[in-house]
Amino acid sequence: MTELSKEQQTEFEAAAFRRLVRHLRERTDVQNIDLMNLAGFCRNCLSNWYRDAASEAGVPLDKESSREIIYGMPYEEWRDRYQRDATDAQKTAFETNRPKE
Numbered sequence: 001m002t003e004l005s006k007e008q009q010t011e012f013e014a015a016a017f018r019r020l021v022r023h024l025r026e027r028t029d030v031q032n033i034d035l036m037n038l039a040g041f042c043r044n045c046l047s048n049w050y051r052d053a054a055s056e057a058g059v060p061l062d063k064e065s066s067r068e069i070i071y072g073m074p075y076e077e078w079r080d081r082y083q084r085d086a087t088d089a090q091k092t093a094f095e096t097n098r099p100k101e
Contacts, residue, residue: 021046025072028082037093046070 004012024030024043032042044067051066067075086094 021070021072024070028078031084031086031090033086033090033094037090037097040097040099043067043070 024046032044035042036045047063047066047070050069051061051063054061054066064075071078
């Protein structure tokens with residue numbers, strides 16, 4: 001296995017994260033409930049993790065700001081543009097698969 005410096009690892013992780021966020025911004029057809037049902041996380045989870053990281057670094061960041069960073073626009077705008085009502089099947093799957101924490 002290639003040995004990476006801590007700096008390289010952080011740089012590559014940040015690049016992968018930026019690519020994931022860009023991908024999710026482009027895939028507006030993929031609903032958060034689908035992400036939750038298949039992967040156990042969604043865009044809102046990413047925004048919460050981002051806010052947690054900022055908080056751990058001593059940087060206050062509110063929920064709306066962290067969501068805008070992930071969604072690329074205010075959350076309400078994204079919701080109005082792209083969010084569809086969940087189907088009964090999606091809701092049932094969510095209740096079965098939702099994180100228990």
